[in-house]
Amino acid sequence: MDFVTVGTEFVNHYYQTFDTNRAGLSNLYTADSMLTWEDEQFKGVESIMEKIGSLSFQKIQHQVFRMDFQPSIGGSILVSSTGQLLMDEDSNGIPFAQSFVLNQANGAWYVHNDIFRLNIMA
């Protein structure tokens, strides 16, 4: 599969899983994965899934505006997504930006890098 196909399938799967079955994201991370979530940093699937599981909203919907992909170092893929988050009963979306580097290990793609930011003034 080319990098656009891998990236597109990843982004669709990631946000669908995040919004419906957050625990299912654990398949995407390994011991080498890093997550920056706002001001916090996590390394490894256990630490990352503990953070993702602890997020306080009950209902969440990622509305993706754009997803972009480029081939990167060592056969990896840079993925950039922009969109807005709709949380719980709030109908006003908050813009977000997320960057991933996808890499292959043992023939399977995994998330090596993951940086998430709400795109709002500091």
Added chain:
Amino acid sequence: MDFVTVGTEFVNHYYQTFDTNRAGLSNLYTADSMLTWEDEQFKGVESIMEKIGSLSFQKIQHQVFRMDFQPSIGGSILVSSTGQLLMDEDSNGIPFAQSFVLNQANGAWYVHNDIFRLNIMA
């Protein structure tokens, strides 16, 4: 230098140069560099600088909200920035997100990947 220092110096230099002397960005790209600018894609420093030089605003200011960094594949660095663009005489900023992978060649850092998106609904 650690990845946070490299990334921070890069982001500060990149936007300062973009806003004051766009042609000076050419030092940051090589023949291997890729740029996605909204829906267009460019490869190599000449093609990238032609695009950046052709952007139609006269005055531009990037106001960076956040910059984040992670070490990535093969000693590269993933850089994610969010902020808003202030263009010409318009005082309303437009949110943007930009992702870079910085890599080293011949002992110098260069931009291997660059994805720029205005963070607005499609």
